[in-house]
Amino acid sequence: MDRYTPIYVNTSGKMCCIIGGGRVAARKIKGLLHAEAHIKVISPDITAELKQLHQDSRLEWIDRSYRKGDLRGAFLVYAATNQVEVNAAVVQEAMKDGILVNDAISSYNSSFITPSVVRRGRLSIAISTAGAGPAAAAEIRAVLEEQFGDEYETYIEFLHQMRGQVKARVSSSHQRSILLRQLTEMNVLEDIRSGQFRWWTEEQIGEWISRNQEEI
Ligand SMILES: C[C@@]1(CC(=O)O)c2cc3[nH]c(cc4nc(cc5[nH]c(cc(n2)[C@H]1CCC(=O)O)[C@@](C)(CC(=O)O)[C@@H]5CCC(=O)O)C(CC(=O)O)=C4CCC(=O)O)c(CCC(=O)O)c3CC(=O)O
Numbered sequence: 001m002d003r004y005t006p007i008y009v010n011t012s013g014k015m016c017c018i019i020g021g022g023r024v025a026a027r028k029i030k031g032l033l034h035a036e037a038h039i040k041v042i043s044p045d046i047t048a049e050l051k052q053l054h055q056d057s058r059l060e061w062i063d064r065s066y067r068k069g070d071l072r073g074a075f076l077v078y079a080a081t082n083q084v085e086v087n088a089a090v091v092q093e094a095m096k097d098g099i100l101v102n103d104a105i106s107s108y109n110s111s112f113i114t115p116s117v118v119r120r121g122r123l124s125i126a127i128s129t130a131g132a133g134p135a136a137a138a139e140i141r142a143v144l145e146e147q148f149g150d151e152y153e154t155y156i157e158f159l160h161q162m163r164g165q166v167k168a169r170v171s172s173s174h175q176r177s178i179l180l181r182q183l184t185e186m187n188v189l190e191d192i193r194s195g196q197f198r199w200w201t202e203e204q205i206g207e208w209i210s211r212n213q214e215e216i
């Protein structure tokens, strides 16, 4: 496969099964934890980091090798062992039951692949090379992390707050789209960078909406 459809999947509260508990499994698990998934790890051995997460009740750990039937009830699965045949058996069970599955050893067998991700609060930028060079994807992430600093977290949170208010207060979709476009044309990012940004009160937001609505 050299073409994929990028989508953002809602895994919140959904059971995600990871077969294997090594370095690769740990990396995929951290992404899933960030997205509030319910994690079940099946592996006779797990990394110290995963043991700590297990002690902190952040994940469920079944301390044995994979058995057929283990994926029952799973929404999404990572086959992340170092055994080609085990991963292939996991993929086979998942595919039979229509469960999304990733084989860490063979992207060819997988129904999805994992991108490298820049995270800034609500903003996430996902990078994939369609499996051609995962290390290159990580390198591109590092470049983008320089370009999109922490100020983006505040900026996107501001847009989220404003968009909610505009949607609640303006009934015309035409006016809403003009107002929302105007938001991205303001100098909010510069204000955040220079330390001049202050969160708007609901009253200030209301005034901004009325003032700009008059001009449409
Ligand atoms: C197809 C994919 C499937 C999937 O895992 O979902 C896949 C597959 C494979 N990766 C392999 C190797 C490495 N992968 C990494 C790192 C990452 N791999 C990730 C994703 C993906 N890896 C998916 C495609 C992503 C894309 O489209 O670009 C990242 C981006 C995301 C993440 O894992 O969270 C994360 C960086 C996170 C970050 O830092 O931002 C490193 C570097 C390192 O470990 O430091 C190496 C060693 C260097 C090298 O080999 O290039 C091998 C060979 C194994 C072998 O030789 O045995 C396979 C198997 C194959 O090629 O089929």
Ligand SMILES: NC(=O)C1=CN([C@@H]2O[C@H](COP(=O)(O)OP(=O)(O)OC[C@H]3O[C@@H](n4cnc5c(N)ncnc54)[C@H](O)[C@@H]3O)[C@@H](O)[C@H]2O)C=CC1
Binding pocket: 019, 020, 021, 022, 023, 024, 025, 042, 043, 044, 045, 046, 047, 064, 065, 066, 080, 081, 082, 083, 086, 103, 104, 105, 134
């Ligand atoms: N997709 C990716 O991002 C990458 C994939 N890889 C591939 O992924 C494989 C795994 O990499 P690591 O995590 O570094 O290996 P690792 O050797 O650290 O971990 C393997 C894990 O699989 C578990 N395991 C083995 N047999 C099992 C079974 N029958 N049932 C359940 N668990 C079992 C082991 O207990 C161990 O926890 C590598 O062999 C490599 O080919 C390597 C680098 C990146």
